[in-house]
Amino acid sequence: MRIDEVGNGRSDDTAARLLGLAEFLLGRARDTGGQKQISMQTFLNLAKNMQIDLTPETLQNMASQAPLSGVFMPIEPNSGVIKFKGNDSDPVAMPVNKAQDIVASAAKRAMK
Numbered sequence: 190m191r192i193d194e195v196g197n198g199r200s201d202d203t204a205a206r207l208l209g210l211a212e213f214l215l216g217r218a219r220d221t222g223g224q225k226q227i228s229m230q231t232f233l234n235l236a237k238n239m240q241i242d243l244t245p246e247t248l249q250n251m252a253s254q255a256p257l258s259g260v261f262m263p264i265e266p267n268s269g270v271i272k273f274k275g276n277d278s279d280p281v282a283m284p285v286n287k288a289q290d291i292v293a294s295a296a297k298r299a300m301k
Contacts, residue, residue: 203241204257207248210235211260215273225273229264232271 210232218225229245236243243251252261252271262272 204251204254206239206241207236207243207251208256208260210239211257211273215260215275218273219275225275227271227273229269229271 233243249264251257252264
């Protein structure tokens with residue numbers, strides 16, 4: 190078997206590649222503070238660039254099953270938008286005095 194034949198045409202390989210794309214897009218949305226959604230057409234074009242042939246119906250079916258169901262919100266028919274799951278709350282900030290105490294104790298340990 191040649192290396193380019195490994196995984197070709199397998200549905201679990203397709204799901205894994207889509208999961209990787211979805212995780213990348215979700216991470217970018219988190220990093221940039223953007224909305225955790227993308228247009229269906231844009232997602233399908235990105236998948237096509239990765240040599241994954243999808244239709245909106247196929248994506249909707251795959252998104253309702255594991256492992257993609259852990260990343261996508263349920264896709265509504267004819268909505269044209271894919272929404273990602275994720276924690277929408279901001280992280281709890283550490284008080285300044287606690288941060289200073291941690292840095293001071295680390296500096297003391299480093300000096301020993």
